[in-house]
Amino acid sequence: MNTADLGLPVDVPSTALFTDQYELTMLQAALKAGTADRRSVFEVFTRRLPDGRRYGVVGGTGRVLDAVENFRFDEGVLDFLRDRKIVDEQTLKWLADYRFSGDIWGYPEGEVYFPGSPIMRVEGSFAECVLLETVILSILNHDSAIAAAASRMASAAGDRPLIEMGARRTHELAAVAASRAAYVGGFASTSDLAAGFRYGIPTVGTSAHAFTLLHDRERDAFEAQVASLGRNTTLLVDTYDVAEAVRTAVEVAGPELGAVRIDSGDLLLVAHRVRQQLDELGATATKIVVTSDLDEYAIASLAAAPVDAYGVGTQLVTGSGHPTCSMVYKLVARAESADPAAPLVPVAKKSTGGKTSIGGRKWAARRPDERGVAEAEVIGTGPVPAGLADRQLLVELVKGGDVVAREPLDAARARHIAARADLPLSATQLSRGEPVLPTEYLQGRSES
Numbered sequence: 001m002n003t004a005d006l007g008l009p010v011d012v013p014s015t016a017l018f019t020d021q022y023e024l025t026m027l028q029a030a031l032k033a034g035t036a037d038r039r040s041v042f043e044v045f046t047r048r049l050p051d052g053r054r055y056g057v058v059g060g061t062g063r064v065l066d067a068v069e070n071f072r073f074d075e076g077v078l079d080f081l082r083d084r085k086i087v088d089e090q091t092l093k094w095l096a097d098y099r100f101s102g103d104i105w106g107y108p109e110g111e112v113y114f115p116g117s118p119i120m121r122v123e124g125s126f127a128e129c130v131l132l133e134t135v136i137l138s139i140l141n142h143d144s145a146i147a148a149a150a151s152r153m154a155s156a157a158g159d160r161p162l163i164e165m166g167a168r169r170t171h172e173l174a175a176v177a178a179s180r181a182a183y184v185g186g187f188a189s190t191s192d193l194a195a196g197f198r199y200g201i202p203t204v205g206t207s208a209h210a211f212t213l214l215h216d217r218e219r220d221a222f223e224a225q226v227a228s229l230g231r232n233t234t235l236l237v238d239t240y241d242v243a244e245a246v247r248t249a250v251e252v253a254g255p256e257l258g259a260v261r262i263d264s265g266d267l268l269l270v271a272h273r274v275r276q277q278l279d280e281l282g283a284t285a286t287k288i289v290v291t292s293d294l295d296e297y298a299i300a301s302l303a304a305a306p307v308d309a310y311g312v313g314t315q316l317v318t319g320s321g322h323p324t325c326s327m328v329y330k331l332v333a334r335a336e337s338a339d340p341a342a343p344l345v346p347v348a349k350k351s352t353g354g355k356t357s358i359g360g361r362k363w364a365a366r367r368p369d370e371r372g373v374a375e376a377e378v379i380g381t382g383p384v385p386a387g388l389a390d391r392q393l394l395v396e397l398v399k400g401g402d403v404v405a406r407e408p409l410d411a412a413r414a415r416h417i418a419a420r421a422d423l424p425l426s427a428t429q430l431s432r433g434e435p436v437l438p439t440e441y442l443q444g445r446s447e448s
Contacts, residue, residue: 014070014072014073014074014077015067015070015071015072015135016071016072016073016077016095016098016131017080018067018134018135018138019131019133019134019135020133020134021086023130023131023133023134024081024086024087024091024095024131026130027087027091027094027095027127027130027131028087028088028090028091030126030127030130031090031091031094031127032090034338035126035338036125036127037125037126037127037338038126038334038335038336038337038338038342039124039126039334039335039340039342039344040124040125040126040129040331040333040334040335041121041122041123041331041332041333041334041344041361042121042122042123042129042130042132042133042329042330042331042332043118043119043120043121043122043329043330043332043361043362044106044118044119044120044121044122044136044137044140044327044328044329045115045116045117045118045119045327045328045330045357046113046116046117046119046325046326046327046328047115047116047328047355048115048326049114049115049325049435050145050148050319050321050322050325050326051322051432052431052432053152053322053435054426054427054429054433054434054435054436055113055114055148055420055423055427055435055436055437056112056113056114056117056144056148057110057111057112057113057144057147057148057150057151057184057185057416058106058107058108058109058110058111058112058113058119058144058147059109059110059140059143059145059147059148059180059184059185060109060140060142060143060144060147060177060180060181061106061107061109061120061140061397061412062109062180062406062407062409062412063139063143063177063180064104064120064135064136064139064140064397065397065398065403065405065406067135067136067139068100068104068132068135068136068403069403071098071100071131071132071135072098072099073096073098078092078095078096081095094127098128098131099401100124100128100132100398100401101124101128101400101401102122102123102125102128102129102398102400102401103122103123103124103396103398103399103400104120104121104122104123104396104397104398105120105123105394105396105397106119106120106121106395107119107120107364107393107394107395108395108405108407108412108415109184109407109412109415110147110184110411110412110413110414110415110416110419111393111415111416111419112416112419112420112423113377114435114437114439115435115439116358116377116379116439116441117364117377117379117393117439118362118363118364118379119140119144119327120136120140120397121361121362121394122136122329123361126331126334130331132329133329136329137327137328137329139177140325140327141324141325141326141327142174142177142178142323142324143177143178143180143181144181144325145181145319145322145323145324145325146177146178146181146182146185146316146317146319147181147182147184147185147416148185148319148322148325149185149296149315149316149319149320149322150162150164150181150182150183150184150185150187150316151185151416151420152296152320152428152430153185153186153187153294153295153296153299153310153312153316153320154185154186154187155186155296155420155428156296156297156300156303156430157186157299157310158303160307160308160309160310161187161188161189161308161309162182162186162187162188162309162310162311162312163187163188163189163190163191163204163309163310163311163312164178164179164182164183164187164189164190164191164192164195164312164313164316165190165191165192165205165291165312165313166178166179166312166313166314166316167179167191167192167317168313169313169314169317169318170317170318172194174317175192175194175195175317176192176194176195176198178316178317179192179194179195179199179201180195180198180199180201180409183195183199183201183409184409184412184413184416185416186413186416186417187312187316188202189201189203189204190203191203191204191205191311199409200408200409201409206225206229206233206234206235206236206261207225207235207236208236209236209239209263211224211225211236212236212239212240213239218239218240218244218245218248219248219251219252222235222248222253223252226252226253231253231254231257231258232256232257232258233253233257233258233259234258234259234260234287234289235249235253235257235259235260235261236260236261236263237249237260237261237262237274238261238262238263238264238265238270242262242265242270242273242274243273243277245260246260246274246278246281247277247281250278250281250282250283250286254283255281255282255283255285255286256285257283257286258286259286259287259288259289259308259309260274260278260286260287260288260289261288261289261290261291261311262274262288262289262290262292263290263291263292265292267290267292267298267302267305267307268301268302268304268305271288271290271302271305271306271307272305272306274306275306287308287309288306288307288308288309289309289310290302290305290307290309290311291310291313293313293314293315294310294311294315295312295315295320295321296315296320296430297430299312300430328357330349330357331347332346332347332348332357332358332359332360332361332362333345333346333347333359333360334347344361346359346360346361346381347359360381360382360443361381362379362380362381363379363380363381363384363392363394364377364378364379364380364392364393364394365378365384365388365391365392365393366378366391366422366437367387367388367391367440368391368422372422373422373423373424374422374423374424374437375437376437376438376439376440377437377438377439377440378439378441378442379439379440379441379442380441380442380443380444381442381443381444382442382443382444383444385442423436423437424436424437
């Protein structure tokens with residue numbers, strides 16, 4: 001399910017102002033210079049992965065498609081631009097009719113990527129493509145960072161489910177996007193109801209410490225929750241004394257108690273003690289859920305603990321220390337003139353400090369070794385070698401301005417699981433290291 005399926009409006013009149021001012025001033029100058037209609041190719045890529053990460057995860061593609069569709073300059077937006085004198089009347093007239101009519105190709109959501117991977121390719125006139133830079137980057141940088149953190153946490157958790165519960169640790173709209181990206185990366189559910197409503201993600205939640213503190217006795221709180229939510233509920237047992245709370249929880253709910261949640265203390269030690277106590281009390285099927293500022297390293301450290309599920313908040317919605325992917329949106333090819341038949345010319349920024357880029361419209365493929373395990377990310381311009389033709393990674397997302405690749409969120413989630421499984425085993429190591437696949441470049445004649 002996605003936002004379009006639900007018929008939901010975007011959160012603002014349009015996405016057109018999710019942009020930087022210089023996109024519009026470039027447009028104005030290009031219109032005056034007569035270069036605005038030159039056919040152009042922009043690509044999204046990152047020059048490096050966050051320090052220590054072995055792979056990246058594409059997140060937010062579906063949200064990009066929604067944003068492109070809703071990129072409209074309505075009267076209110078045009079009046080704002082006119083009142084601020086940001087652009088002239090000729091440019092305002094052009095913007096009033098703006099509809100993206102070009103093509104977008106990209107790595108499908110949930111796919112993994114590496115330094116240099118052409119994660120998204122936007123083609124059309126310079127004018128219509130340049131306006132999309134900021135909104136595309138803001139979505140892909142945020143959602144891919146969350147998806148990558150989620151993927152690492154899911155790898156560390158193994159078969160144990162992960163609950164996303166970071167809404168209170170970030171902006172309210174970012175929280176919904178983070179829930180979506182976390183689901184793509186491997187999380188099983190979210191506490192955020194807006195994410196459940198918009199994207200069909202399973203939602204969970206029972207009670208916080210405030211509910212226990214509201215009542216005169218912990219037993220009263222447990223009895224009230226069980227009476228309301230049933231014996232299969234999850235009771236929070238670390239408000240006062242954990243051992244006493246576990247005993248009371250089983251007395252109130254019986255051995256049918258669904259789960260207990262531990263939110264503080266030495267989780268490894270406490271989980272072992274609680275498991276032993278639950279078993280002694282006959283609640284052998286009662287599960288243990290742990291929370292308390294977890295990240296992938298903390299989750300990995302609990303691999304030997306009798307834990308059944310993890311709840312993760314702050315570290316997930318902040319990308320576990322890497323809240324952005326440093327993706328950029330660069331012009332890599334443009335026509336010699338506004339003539340639709342004019343050939344494309346590769347272009348690239350040349351500078352020091354590691355900010356160089358490679359010109360030309362690119363394709364990408366992942367080469368496997370003799371066992372079928374990925375061994376290299378191959379990126380090139382011009383013809384695709386025959387041996388890589390069926391290994392290409394970019395898919396068509398938008399054709400002639402129309403979205404052609406919407407899919408259920410579960411499809412992106414399943415794709416990520418499969419893509420990660422095709423990587424070398426070292427991809428899931430949490431120790432610092434280089435990208436698990438090298439990036440190889442094949443230079444050829446750029447397509448026209």
